[in-house]
Amino acid sequence: MTEWIPFELHTHTPHSDGRHTLLEMCQTAARLGLQGIALTDHNTVSGLIDAEAVSQETGIAIIPGMEWTTFYGHMLTLGAPYCEWRDLGQGDIAKGIARVHEQGGIVGIAHPYSMGSPICTGCHWEYTIEDWEQVDYMEVWHETMPPIKNHNVPALRQWTDLLNQGYRISATSGRDWHHSGDRDALAAYTYVGLEDTESPASSQAVVKAIRQGRLCLSMGPVLEVSLRVGGKSYRLGDEVPLQEVNSNEPAQLSVNITRSSVPERPWGADEGCMLIITSNLGELSRVSAAGRTQWIEGLSLEGLRWFRVELFGPIHGLLATIAFTNPIYVEI
Numbered sequence: 001m002t003e004w005i006p007f008e009l010h011t012h013t014p015h016s017d018g019r020h021t022l023l024e025m026c027q028t029a030a031r032l033g034l035q036g037i038a039l040t041d042h043n044t045v046s047g048l049i050d051a052e053a054v055s056q057e058t059g060i061a062i063i064p065g066m067e068w069t070t071f072y073g074h075m076l077t078l079g080a081p082y083c084e085w086r087d088l089g090q091g092d093i094a095k096g097i098a099r100v101h102e103q104g105g106i107v108g109i110a111h112p113y114s115m116g117s118p119i120c121t122g123c124h125w126e127y128t129i130e131d132w133e134q135v136d137y138m139e140v141w142h143e144t145m146p147p148i149k150n151h152n153v154p155a156l157r158q159w160t161d162l163l164n165q166g167y168r169i170s171a172t173s174g175r176d177w178h179h180s181g182d183r184d185a186l187a188a189y190t191y192v193g194l195e196d197t198e199s200p201a202s203s204q205a206v207v208k209a210i211r212q213g214r215l216c217l218s219m220g221p222v223l224e225v226s227l228r229v230g231g232k233s234y235r236l237g238d239e240v241p242l243q244e245v246n247s248n249e250p251a252q253l254s255v256n257i258t259r260s261s262v263p264e265r266p267w268g269a270d271e272g273c274m275l276i277i278t279s280n281l282g283e284l285s286r287v288s289a290a291g292r293t294q295w296i297e298g299l300s301l302e303g304l305r306w307f308r309v310e311l312f313g314p315i316h317g318l319l320a321t322i323a324f325t326n327p328i329y330v331e332i
């Protein structure tokens, strides 16, 4: 069985420019119902020296990471030790990514469309990616209240374009958490799908699930998605082998809208909320999200390469995306 573990995947401490210590941050994280964080200080992993003790004291899993902070963009690394980046020029990002992969880590483009110079030098992604196969994930939701942040709109569009081109890149949410405070309740979380035999404290298991796209990003409930076709079930990040199933056989999709360990938010899957199935073919289906489980029958896999589920509804009176999943893929 898959369990959905709420993580905050982009954080800072005074080892770079954060204002809360790792202990203070993890204490707050525990209060907020999070079960894990990734520590991604700018250009250093020195904050990890406290990680084991803090994790023991707070029960919060800590994934080792770093935010490569360069003049041409910010790149998150997870699951790798410190990898040298200072000798790399603007044309060398492929070499840098390979270094992280060699160490068993994954890379994600942080806030690709944040304002760059002179507001925030290097915050806007300027590197040219020659081979998108190299990129493991994109931080499609950035900061608190990510659904209504302007710079996330082109990030979501670019991720969707890449999926349409056949790349399998995961999408994450990252608050870029520098200090705790009154915006704590406005953060989205990345829910990482782990098997009940896997521990959230295992960086390896978490990194693998992120790479595979077993992820739901949410400001509220978790969307548990299961596609049933040809007598088999497929989950987020899975690939349906079309050769093995009859493409004329309609598939059945179920979406469970579940509460998580995170304390209730003032918005959720209440009346007026809508589930939308989005794909490379555009919108496939739209159903009311009232109730716990929604079934979408007779989904055709013809021409489909990927689809994801999105939950729309009001957040503080604005119609916005409350949650969305990573895709289920179809192999053609």
Ligand SMILES: [Zn+2]
Pocket (backbone or CB within 6 Å): 067, 074, 110, 111, 123
């Ligand atoms: Zn950054």
Ligand SMILES: [Zn+2]
Pocket (backbone or CB within 6 Å): 010, 011, 012, 067, 176
């Ligand atoms: Zn950051």
